Amino acid sequence: MPLVDLPLPALERDADTPLAVQLAHALRTAARAGAVRVGDRLPSTRSLALDLDVSRTVTAAAYDQLLAEGWLAGRRGAGTFVVAVPPSVTGPRGPVDAARPARARATGDAAPIDLRAGMPCVAALDRAAWRRAWRAAADEPPDIRPDPVGLPAFRSAVVEHLLRHRGLPADPGTVLATGGTTAAVGELARILPRGAAVAVEEPGYQRAVEALRSGGLEVVPVPVDGDGLVVDALPAGLSAVYCTPAHQFPLGARLSAARRVALVARARTEGFLVVEDDYDGELRYDVAPLPLLAALGPDVVVHLGTASKLLTPTLGVGWLVGPPDVCTALVGQRDRAGVRPARAGQRVFAELAGHGDLGRHLRRLRRELAERRRAVVAAVADAxxxxxxxxxxxxxxxxxxxxxAEESVLATAAADGVTLDGLSRHHSGVPSQAGIVLGYAGPTRAELDCALPAVTAVLRAAG
Structure with a gap:
């Protein structure tokens, strides 16, 4: 049925709410009322814009939002289809009834809804831009010889990205392509003296911890609090400090300005290297980020970034910005060990950045994740x-x-069809804190909305 025949409310052009938001809300309401059903094909954004006498930008933005939420799906050559109906936001929902959608999903053929941290929001990807970037990357001829540094186009794209989105002016000569942050940590471990002591956050990112240990280094856990890594707790005699200052993983604190200055000062005085893992530093929803450690101490800080959290691990690429001597040592090690960052992902990333698709994706991703976070915070508050x-x-x-209590919540949620992550496993030693690390990027919006009532119920039942 053509959408123009549906009883949609008129778009209020003088309202504070953007037209695209109004249209997306109207489409959700129509789906809840049964006027649009699963399997229905929607009009094209162009024809809908003509029918509603609005810009095509409005209809495209509304469709993009519903695609990201998981209610719509695009099929190549066929159009845009309704694939799920948003749940009603009215009516009482007790904790037992609220868990039923997720439980029914788990007991059926579908897999559990995965709310663990660390997954990207692939629903926010513009699939047309994604395909276009891969086609352009495939136009390049096959490589004849390996490259231990990284494609010039990729490194230039990283320099532009860091300047625009992280405020870090970087020289392309100090940028290396990597296989991601964990791979980069493993490479850094191999250029440090064997048996050297490296401080890590506790709790912290355990894959980086294992990469350091696999490189023959001694891992020294250091506590974190509401201001991030406790710099005063760092022992003497370190060769490096690994940290996640922009958004401490997993506790989520931001390293305070005073501690940033103190950490860089100690690194210079005591001669250790600071490894700054900026795994999701582009994703802030409240205030502007503090200056990167690499901006404060480019002579003692190695900055790591990755495309895995911003786009998808399919690309298998990241970047490293470090002091020249560190970059030289890494390139030499790569030559000796035959380590070569994959070029296909570099080409795709460079194409996305070069055509503005990366910047548009980041803006769309921030909007989507901010809305998801509000829904998660509300669900936790309900508990x-x-x-x-x-x-x-x-x-x-x-x-x-x-x-x-953590084990009970994990087990009950699993029985209800929701996979959660416990805080205990993010400790290097004996766990000092318990809790749930709740990720909201990986599932579709429909899956997240289905799972959150069950999360509320199990958290409330934990006492």
């Missing part, structure tokens, strides 16, 4: 729980009273 961390990234932490 009368608090969250830790800044309004940033793609996960929150819900503290719990004990390890047994």
């Amino acid at each position: 009368e729980r608090q969250i830790l961390g800044d309004a940033a990234g793609a996960h929150v932490v819900v503290p719990l009273a004990s390890a047994s």
